Amino acid sequence: MALLELSGVTHTYDSANNSWWKSKQKLQGAVVKDISMTLEAGQCIGLLGGSGAGKSTLGKIMLGLQRPQRGSVLVDGKDMYACDNRTKKQLRKHVQAVFQDCYSSVNPKMTAAQIIGEPLDNFERLTNGEKDYRIGEALDIVGLPASAMNKLPRQLSGGQLQRINIARAMISRPSFIVLDEAVSSLDIANQVHIIDVLRDLKKQRDMSYVFITHNLKAAFALCDRWTVLDQGSLCGSFSTIAEMKVSREPAVKQLLDASLSGHPELGTIRKDRPFYVDAGQRKGAWA
Numbered sequence: 602m603a604l605l606e607l608s609g610v611t612h613t614y615d616s617a618n619n620s621w622w623k624s625k626q627k628l629q630g631a632v633v634k635d636i637s638m639t640l641e642a643g644q645c646i647g648l649l650g651g652s653g654a655g656k657s658t659l660g661k662i663m664l665g666l667q668r669p670q671r672g673s674v675l676v677d678g679k680d681m682y683a684c685d686n687r688t689k690k691q692l693r694k695h696v697q698a699v700f701q702d703c704y705s706s707v708n709p710k711m712t713a714a715q716i717i718g719e720p721l722d723n724f725e726r727l728t729n730g731e732k733d734y735r736i737g738e739a740l741d742i743v744g745l746p747a748s749a750m751n752k753l754p755r756q757l758s759g760g761q762l763q764r765i766n767i768a769r770a771m772i773s774r775p776s777f778i779v780l781d782e783a784v785s786s787l788d789i790a791n792q793v794h795i796i797d798v799l800r801d802l803k804k805q806r807d808m809s810y811v812f813i814t815h816n817l818k819a820a821f822a823l824c825d826r827w828t829v830l831d832q833g834s835l836c837g838s839f840s841t842i843a844e845m846k847v848s849r850e851p852a853v854k855q856l857l858d859a860s861l862s863g864h865p866e867l868g869t870i871r872k873d874r875p876f877y878v879d880a881g882q883r884k885g886a887w888a
């Protein structure tokens with residue numbers, strides 16, 4: 602069974618127009634159009650596309666934050682928009698998110714330990730000792746020292762705070778994490794570190810992600826499959842870069858042209874040793 606299964610998901614923010622979906626032509630007005638896709642355990646899907654393509658809307662729909670007008674969203678086989686409240690609460694534990702703006706994602710008055718421990722408070726009954734152990738373990742996984750526990754968000758850099766957000770997202774051992782432009786606002790060194798953390802988590806804990814981004818290179822470094830949205834429609838799903846390079850879809854070509862033209866590693870990108878590893882040594886190669 603897939604961790605996440607979307608079938609015929611369609612959404613418009615124009616709720617005043619309730620008849621739009623009755624006509625196929627009116628589907629043009631939807632920001633997400635008839636999307637069907639699945640995410641399997643241990644898989645990372647890159648959700649790509651230009652600005653306004655519908656990526657964040659689809660991400661919110663996957664997270665249970667935006668009910669689509671049509672279609673279904675199954676998490677671990679349960680329809681997250683058609684289940685009872687108890688099941689919904691259970692599903693919320695299994696679906697976590699990391700957003701682009703790390704500072705607005707947290708309460709500025711909470712310490713790093715309190716932020717990371719929030720899902721444990723919400724979903725698990727642990728002793729203080731067990732909770733501290735899990736928080737320490739999560740900090741270690743994202744590469745921060747135990748001394749970071751008592752820091753407030755304003756005492757942390759953007760990269761450190763984004764690692765705290767990742768620690769919070771993974772601590773309750775979710776089925777998958779939706780990462781919406783989670784590395785986009787960071788400098789290149791922090792992007793590389795965060796991608797490293799996410800790759801390690803995926804390898805060690807079989808973690809699954811939906812990685813929403815404009816940044817094709819970051820998506821190549823992390824994902825096993827790349828799905829491209831164009832004006833709300835799915836216009837391609839690729840499991841190799843070679844497949845993507847022969848696509849005739851203008852939106853796919855545009856993404857590749859914008860991201861890879863002139864890149865020294867074009868044509869030799871390998872998933873087992875992606876170019877971001879070199880980026881740390883040859884600054885600018887990835888920028």
Ligand SMILES: Nc1ncnc2c1ncn2[C@@H]1O[C@H](COP(=O)(O)OP(=O)(O)OP(=O)(O)O)[C@@H](O)[C@H]1O
Nearest residue numbers: 614615632650651652653654655656657658659815
């Ligand atoms: N809350 C909202 N109310 C009305 N329209 C919205 C809302 N959120 C997004 N939209 C519109 O839906 C469309 C898709 O937006 P969305 O943010 O999902 O795209 P995106 O691919 O994530 O874009 P970007 O990469 O620029 O963040 C856009 O035209 C946007 O203006």
